[in-house]
Amino acid sequence: MGMDPTRLTGLSPDLEIVAISGMGGIGKTTLAKKAYAQLTIRYHFDILVWVTISQEFRGRNVLLEALHCISKQTDSVNEKEYNEMDESELAVLVKKNLKGRRYLLVVDDIWSRDVWDSIRGIFPNYNNGSRILLTTRKNEVAMYANTCSPHEMNLLNLENGWKLLCDKVFGPKHDHPPELEEIGKEIVEKCQGLPLTILVIVGHLSKVSRTLEGWKDVARTLSEIIVSHPDKCLGVLGLSYHHLPNRLKPCFLSMSSLLRLVY
Structure with missing residues (x-):
């Protein structure tokens, strides 16, 4: 980076x-x-x-x-x-x-x-x-x-994505409950290595309890959390969508529909 x-x-x-x-x-x-x-x-x-x-x-x-x-x-x-x-x-x-x-x-x-x-x-x-x-x-x-x-610039791998999340949520010492690491890395994987998406999720994690159930709920509703922050994540990514040629916009929307089914 x-x-x-x-x-x-x-x-x-x-x-x-x-x-x-x-x-x-x-x-x-x-x-x-x-x-x-x-x-x-x-x-x-x-x-x-x-x-x-x-x-x-x-x-x-x-x-x-x-x-x-x-x-x-x-x-x-x-x-x-x-x-x-x-x-x-x-x-x-x-x-x-x-x-x-x-x-x-x-x-x-x-x-x-x-x-x-x-x-x-x-x-x-x-x-x-x-x-x-x-x-x-x-x-x-x-x-x-x-x-x-x-x-x-390249997308973050799992290790660096998890490091970014820990830096923002737990501070430089990464003093986190051990039981949150597995679900935390699952959340990072769902962010597909995009720092902006990780930071949006970090903002949400800071407002929920640091419990396994709380973080599982974030992992389950990750796509809904991203959509609820249009001024941050979707606003930035939306510029790329609007810049696509008209022939490619339907392809992009089809792919986004498939991703919603996956996540």
């Missing part, structure tokens, strides 16, 4: 692109946030900028997000002036405040090559060791943006 931080702090002066790819809910944004928050990263770069794209790209919103990040780290940007500026003026302001500074830009949840071309035009190469870290569900976008191989 981890990513080599030297991919961001390497000595090359050229603007390098680091891409994190993987399906929705697999932990791309979480990994990017961990990198963004590392002290070594914060000391290495003069300016850190985070923009979120999602499926609808609005250039003005991206520029405003960038300027908001810049304004918190410098005194050179007056946010009150933004509403009076058009998109081209905002772009000039972004470039003016990044010029001469080594910056790290995180572009979270980018879906298309055209959008990447637009982003790349906003944040130029100043040959000072700046970096762009992007996350995307589409490997073709990662390959298009990145001259090197993207960091591909």
